[in-house]
Amino acid sequence: MRLQEVIEQTNLNNKTIYYYIKEEFISPEKNHENGYYDFSKRDVEILKTVSFYRSLQMPIQEIKDMFDFPTMTNYFMHRHINRTKEKIIRETATLTNIYRNLDNIPVNATPNTLKDLLNFPPDPNKTGEDFLNLHFPNVDNRMIAILVLAPFLSIESNAYKKFLWDKISYELKICLGENFQILQKLIYQLSTQQIDDYTRFQFFKIAEVSQASVENLEPFEDYLYERCRELLQSEKIRSYWSLCYEPIIKPLRTFYSGETFGLLKEYNPDIADHFYKMKIICENVYAKLCETGIDKELITTLDNQFAPESCQYGEMVILYTFNNGICTQLSLKNLKKILDDFYLTL
Numbered sequence: 001m002r003l004q005e006v007i008e009q010t011n012l013n014n015k016t017i018y019y020y021i022k023e024e025f026i027s028p029e030k031n032h033e034n035g036y037y038d039f040s041k042r043d044v045e046i047l048k049t050v051s052f053y054r055s056l057q058m059p060i061q062e063i064k065d066m067f068d069f070p071t072m073t074n075y076f077m078h079r080h081i082n083r084t085k086e087k088i089i090r091e092t093a094t095l096t097n098i099y100r101n102l103d104n105i106p107v108n109a110t111p112n113t114l115k116d117l118l119n120f121p122p123d124p125n126k127t128g129e130d131f132l133n134l135h136f137p138n139v140d141n142r143m144i145a146i147l148v149l150a151p152f153l154s155i156e157s158n159a160y161k162k163f164l165w166d167k168i169s170y171e172l173k174i175c176l177g178e179n180f181q182i183l184q185k186l187i188y189q190l191s192t193q194q195i196d197d198y199t200r201f202q203f204f205k206i207a208e209v210s211q212a213s214v215e216n217l218e219p220f221e222d223y224l225y226e227r228c229r230e231l232l233q234s235e236k237i238r239s240y241w242s243l244c245y246e247p248i249i250k251p252l253r254t255f256y257s258g259e260t261f262g263l264l265k266e267y268n269p270d271i272a273d274h275f276y277k278m279k280i281i282c283e284n285v286y287a288k289l290c291e292t293g294i295d296k297e298l299i300t301t302l303d304n305q306f307a308p309e310s311c312q313y314g315e316m317v318i319l320y321t322f323n324n325g326i327c328t329q330l331s332l333k334n335l336k337k338i339l340d341d342f343y344l345t346l
Helices: 003-010 014-022 041-055 060-068 070-102 129-135 140-148 159-189 192-211 218-233 235-257 260-267 270-292 294-301 310-320 332-345
Strands: none
Touching: 003 014, 003 041, 014 041, 041 060, 060 070, 070 129, 070 140, 070 159, 070 192, 140 159, 140 192, 159 235, 159 260, 159 332, 192 270, 218 235, 218 270, 218 294, 218 310, 235 260, 235 310, 235 332, 260 270, 270 294, 270 310
16 A cells, blocks of 8 residues: 555654654555555554554564564563652652742742752652552552563463462462562663573473373483572572572472462363473472482582472472572572662661
8 A cells, every 4th residue: 555545544754654664663565667655454563563552662672572572562661650650749849849949939030049058958758659650559469470471471362360479479479578679670771681581481481391191301401400409509699599599499489389370270271281291290299309419418508598398398399499489590699789789778
């Protein structure tokens, strides 16, 4: 179709359409005889999608990232909500400060006479944050649950599944408690590529186990046993584990083994089969750890920050993908800073 028809269908002007072509959202074929673009229906749909996200004030680069990493759409939307709220809080603080200073400006003021009068610092109690949290509450528990449980979300959705998912997201936030903020800050410091790498790794490792028969779990037992040895031998992995143990690992092991597990199985029955196989894997690996004495070495070396049998082997399930999980994507220095900053606010 010609440009004029695209303009009518998208309500975009020709300048904007050409700009989106330049930004490579679409690549319509060009008629070499007359030099006109020939747009497809797919081009029109993409333009409508881009236009929608631009109406939400989402930057062009973020929309590009969304097209490059389509399975992370929820993450991009949640991140945009947080950035928008942060911008509103900053602007509200500025506006509040202007209003406060108006009372000190004489009617005959000039720019030169104002510099000594307008010296009030912003009021930290009037940032607009309370208003935003009341009317636009934090919904990051939904996004965090999506990232934590990503490999089990490829199912058909309906109203009841949404109801279950809301309960699961809420229960995850309850399990994490105040440590929810740590996971939130950690995720928002990761790059899009890091999150994509993490989710792909999770999909791959979990799919391997899920697709295997109960009789052929030995390769996965070997893999988990090596992760246990790595935790014992690698100072770097031990440092990550120790930093994350109290705020993230312990709450997540409870989440996987508590009452929420019933909701997870109802949401996606494949979860029950996967965790049944993981339990067999963990039982056999734990027996091997006990035979070799590595279990006691781990407990001693990690200063009791390793409880392999607890919560139905919850920590061993977490360890299975820990070396390329959310916690290990950041440098140790940045992870420690997030934790230090968080504990200072308590």
